[in-house]
Amino acid sequence: MAFEPREEQKELKYQELRIYSDDELHNYTEEELKNFKVKHPIPDVDELEKGPWPSFVADAKREALHRKKLADDRMLINSECVEDLLGQLQVSFDDGETHWKHGGIVGVFGYGGGVIGRYSDLQEQFPSIAHFHTMRVNQPMSKFYNTDYLRAICDLWEYRGSGLLNMHGSTGDIIFLGTFTEQLEPVFYELTHVLQQDLGGSGSNLRSPSCCLGKARCEWSCIDTQDMCYELTHYYQDELHRPAFPYKFKFKFDGCPNGCVASIARSDMSYIGTWRDNIRIDQEAVQAYIGGEIPPNGGAHSGRDWGKFDIQKEVIDLCPTKCMRMEDGKLEINDKECTRCMHCINVMPRALRPGLDTGCSILFGAKAPILEGAQMSVLTIPFVKCEPPYENIKEIVEKVWDWWMEEGKNRERLGELIQRYGIPKFLEVLEIPAMPQMVTEPRSNPYIFWKEEDVPGGFKRDINEYRARHKR
């Protein structure tokens, strides 16, 4: 099963795209790197080269040396920018405070997102990072790459930027860290014209959607996470680039309830794959687990001796709904009572597999604490079939956005709006009925906002009529 792009993708060949020659790419020796000192004294930053975990400082120094040894006309941002960045980091450690200025409105024409302005407040000391703007590049779904693409990105960003990036930012984009205002449009033109690649979202936009690796390399994914993510990202390009929302909005796609991209905690609209038929059981494999032939949990616990695998203790007793039992040497699951938490499947992946009638649950409203406290997404739509081009899902998205754009206050996330109006109002917007699955328990106060149309005779009454029955 192959997926096709919406528009034809030209194949990128690094050999045709490249800026730097092989000699330029290998322009320093290990000996030179060992002896290399950045131009500023950075004792505390140097300290961070020690220890086994990869040192970002050691890595940055490579780039600093590489730039230093490139000819001056072989990059458009000052060759010392990495050294200046490390120098400013040392001053920040000394002062215990950041030295980046607040904000700065920069961008590319016609877009309201994708570029974040950044200026140093120590521009005389560190002139090459006086401007150090960020550009967000929308990552390919679930972050698979080939080296032609990555090498081209590297040449582009070393030539027109600092050569420093994030693989990846928190939302999922490739983050280009550090360039001057002059280079924002040129970088954008190179990205779009040469690499057929767009910027990601920032500001009060749809942010670059992201997804888990899904069916590409996971046996549990119940939805085509990449395809859904790709389709919705492309379909909503206008919302991604041109701010029309009260605040940010995030889509994340998890293939199963294990939640590897954290959609339930980190997205305004969380899509989580699930199934509605039965867990598939291979009884022979169940026996193999019981017999100790297959390590439980895919071998995840093999670093410690936890004793012999005990299906009763480790699976059946830990099932949150207690819907499993061994009967005549066979594992039985009462699927009707199962809440699909994934525990038994995680422990015995070769014996148990999600069902085949799959789709996703849709939850709304997660966000970090700013401002009214952190929220997780609320289960709203239990099951939706997910077939391209996902028209049923787009309809839901648009109902939600229409309401949020109409009623949301400046910088109010969807989750906060739902809390301000209540779930019943949200259900009205979505045109769906209530279900007990939306709450952990029903309300304990009787303060129901009855509507006039709910009550026979309505709210309009005549006081004189009342007084005819009841004296003052």
Added chain:
Amino acid sequence: MALSTERLGLYNPEKPMENRLTDLGPRHFWQYFPPIIQNNYGKWKYHEILEPGILVHVSETGDKVFTVRCGGCRFMSVEHVREICDIADKHCDGYVRFTTRNNIEFMVDSQDKMEALKKDLESRKHVSGSYKFPIGGTGAGLTNIVHTQGFLHCHTPATDASSMVKSVLDDLFDYFQGMTLPAQVRISMACCLNMCGAVHCSDIALLGYHRKPPVIDHEVIDALCEIPLVIAACPTGAISPAKTEEGKKTVKIKEERCMFCGNCYTMCMAVPLADKEGDGVTILAGGKISNRMSPPQFSKVVVPWLPNEFPRYPDVCAHVKRIVEAYAKDANKYERIGDWAKRIGWERFFEKCDLPFTDHLIDDYRLQYDTYRTTTQFKYTEAAWEVSRAAGGIE
């Protein structure tokens, strides 16, 4: 078409809209799947972790893909990415992927190729000695710490990110390369409450936090900020309009109402909060994302504040280690930190982790009642006896 080397490339500032391409979106994913992934898409049957950091996925077609997972720094240079490409070209037909938690995954289609790849990765070190591609981050162990920008690129941090993550991971490196814990431990780091790293559902969350109210730049506030927006930004209504002695429009702050969230500074550069002595680190624990067994949980504040000891944060590292080790020793198999704390009771969690419990840890914000304990079920710990003594209930 090659990448251009002209100063402004394909962009003509005289005609900025000329030839402008927009709304292209991301490139399509399918071309970046290696053949073994394309051929087995949706056909994966099961997986196994062969050793820490090394997975094999087996397809219904009989194909196997071997994955070697390496820890990576989120902040990296193009030099590092080029080295990743060299490895991918040498072993993986030019394909590579990154995980949500900033790990790098190299995939090959046979055990032999995997062994060669593994050897190559283990041999690569920076000149100053740290690993470039440590293998690990799988199963019941510690995986990479996701984090934010910190002093390297952000204007609102209360601490630095990359240096803290490096320090904590140096300290817990064996847990990254092992699978000796009761379940996976997800540590996340955000350098201010804006939490662009969204750490609020992590087993352990490290959070930069301010402790001094904003200082007001009366000279410029009226010119640079929308004063009503600054006032509206405050969730506790601590900010109100004021005038300076010279009659300039400004704001005043009821300091006892400030909870140091920094939302006002996000709206207005004239009210900075950062302060060397005020800023530090809050530790939260017991959160998770997964729906496995128990529902997803928020992390809870277990250490209200620790100082920013740049560049190595010994106190933060020691606290994290203490929690991880107490958990490793006491929790049941499959139990996440939050599940463990819930089973033994949070009073026991503080005792076992040897963490002091102070009034800072009792919620007094909007939804505080949700956390009140309204039962007589509790466990006796030293903290309980202290209360009884203070209340005159016992000697």
